[in-house]
Amino acid sequence: MSRLPLLLLALLPFAVSAASPDKTCDDARTQLDINECAAHEAEAADTELNAVYRQVMQQLQGQPVAIEKLRAAQRLWIPLRDADIAARYPVGKDEDPRVLYGSMYPMLYSAAKAELTRQRTQWLRATFIDRVEGDL
Structure with a gap:
């Protein structure tokens, strides 16, 4: 019998936890688990932001000046977000951030990143998607 099915079966719990970060968050017991959960939330917020950004860029097709201005704004927003987090922490x-803030620093950083990223996503939606759809 091939070892591949056994290997895949052994890796299944890791694949499930990676595919469903919410489940991992429910089961978080250690600071490391909580830090990983917060990192997953920041990644999910970033993924959502990228999807909304692509949607907005699609809506702006045929408007090269608007596309250029939004790209410039987004390129400026990313370092601003990071600077805001650095100002907060x-x-x-x-x-060493772990000396200053303890082992929860990665969680604090990721949570702040997720929060600011969700705010930016909400702003993009309200400014470009909801407004345009509401104006139709």
Whole structure:
């Protein structure tokens, strides 16, 4: 018998947890688990932002100036988001964030990133998608 089915069966729990981060979050017991959960939430927020951004860019087809301006705004927003998080949780050049904020620093950083990313997604939707659909 081939070992491949056994290997796939052994990896199934990891595939399920990666595919359903909410389940992993429900089961989070350690700080490491909670940090990973927060990282998954930040990734999910980023994925949603990218999908909405692509949708907006599609709506703006045929409007090269609007596309250029939105691209420029998005390129500026990303470093602004990161600077806002750095201002919320400041870490000096020679400082260790885990010393300053403890083992929950990755969770704090990821949660802030997810929050700001969701706000940006909401703004893009309200400004470009909902407004356009509501105007029709």
